[in-house]
Amino acid sequence: WxxxxxxxxxxxxxxxxxxxxxxxxxxxxxxxxxxxxxxxxxxxxxxxxxxxxxxxxxxxxxxxxxxxxxxxxxxxxxxxxxxxxxxxxxxxxxxxxxxxxxxxxxxxxxxxxxxxxxxxxxxxxxxxxxxxxxxxxxxxxxxxxxESEHFLEFLQGDELRRACQLLDERRNEFAVPLLESTFRILNKIFLDKSKCVLLLLCRLVAACTTSPIPHPESEKWAELALRRYEHVCDTDLLVLYIPLLQTCLHLWWQRGRDRSLLEERLDEMGKKGIKVKGGPTLAQAIHALEPRAETT
Structure with missing residues (x-):
């Protein structure tokens, strides 16, 4: 039809x-x-x-x-x-x-x-x-x-479960396209800094960067996540910010990029008494916030 x-x-x-x-x-x-x-x-x-x-x-x-x-x-x-x-x-x-x-x-x-x-x-x-x-x-x-969970489940449920399964199997190259497509859908429907959009974006960054060789789109998504996290006030989402910064710091090192701004931001947060070293990875922090099939 x-x-x-x-x-x-x-x-x-x-x-x-x-x-x-x-x-x-x-x-x-x-x-x-x-x-x-x-x-x-x-x-x-x-x-x-x-x-x-x-x-x-x-x-x-x-x-x-x-x-x-x-x-x-x-x-x-x-x-x-x-x-x-x-x-x-x-x-x-x-x-x-x-x-x-x-x-x-x-x-x-x-x-x-x-x-x-x-x-x-x-x-x-x-x-x-x-x-x-x-x-x-x-x-x-x-x-x-x-804003209901039922609508969010309709929009992303099947794809997110499959992507998490693929991440758990270390098949990131197949998970990334699913997460990219799902992010684009949520990004059209919800506000830029809404919890579901930022959480999915962080999942995408984690999927792009947990392989030995980062995904070709990893920098694009990481830069977008950093921009979106400016002025975020949701306390649940803030637990992902330090792991996101650390992920970007490592990615910038892999790509040979200047890391000074990221290092300064982490130093600022450390001076405020926030633990910036020895914490969970981005994938682990996501899993703690919203447990699903992935275990990394």
Whole structure:
């Protein structure tokens, strides 16, 4: 199934967050591809890894995968759209979770019901796609829904679990594209210095720098994390700042860059009585703050 036309661009010079499902596809009962294989004609990419994460089913039955495009559109379409693949069950879990948490806010939401026949018809897929777009558009207009754990789980849950598993297996080269794609999605939806965005950014920096040879994009993400951490006040997130500085200090040394500013910052914090040496690594600090599958 393919959307017949793109959603109209916002008017009046506004920039709007847009969810669009440009296409959906029915996947056959073939075994799920390996992360090292050529799934979807791509190898070692976020799309490949995400396909493995979201498209497998233990029952071997056919199912529909919806490609959810996340964009910030203005007078021109978002030049860097990002997408995630989700099934009906992902949307249903999101709806059920929000309905239990905020029943009053979900009263007027029409969610497509399960059907016993015709699951794979183009008409039904089109109707569901339109309903899912409206549902996501509504969520981001209501702060309590937008900031809920249910919505965050919908946006990043599958990819983050897979990325953490890959990091635990020391397969960072496959984890990094997943984390990059997830970061770009969260960065479009939430504030630059929101907890979920900064935590994901620090995960990305850790994934890029824990290999013997840093990832080619490691400096870009590390520099962004340092900029984002300026004036951060969230006490939970501040526990990552010293490990982040130490990670960047080591990375700058590996790249032959000037480390004086980082060293000065660490010295300043040390003079304030903050422990700057002998602490956890960035990956360990992240794991302590939000334990998941990775153990580094």
């Amino acid at each position: 393919q959307r017949p036309s793109r959603r109209p661009l916002p008017t009046g010079g506004n920039v709007e967050l847009c969810f669009e499902i440009p296409f959906a596809r029915v996947l056959p009962s073939d075994p799920a591809p390996s992360i090292d294989g050529d799934a979807a004609g791509s190898s070692g990419t976020a799309a490949t890894a995400a396909a493995v994460t979201t498209s497998s089913t233990p029952s071997g039955k056919k199912y529909v995968i919806y490609d959810v495009n996340v964009r910030l559109d203005g007078a021109e379409p978002d030049p860097h759209p990002t997408s995630i693949e989700r099934r009906y069950t992902h949307f249903l879990r999101l709806y059920d979770g929000l309905r239990k948490q905020c029943p009053q806010l979900l009263q007027g939401v029409a969610f497509p019901k399960k059907v016993l026949m015709g699951n794979f018809s183009a008409e039904l897929i089109g109707e569901r796609s339109a309903a899912f777009e409206s549902f996501l558009d509504y969520i981001v207009t209501v702060p309590s829904l937008r």
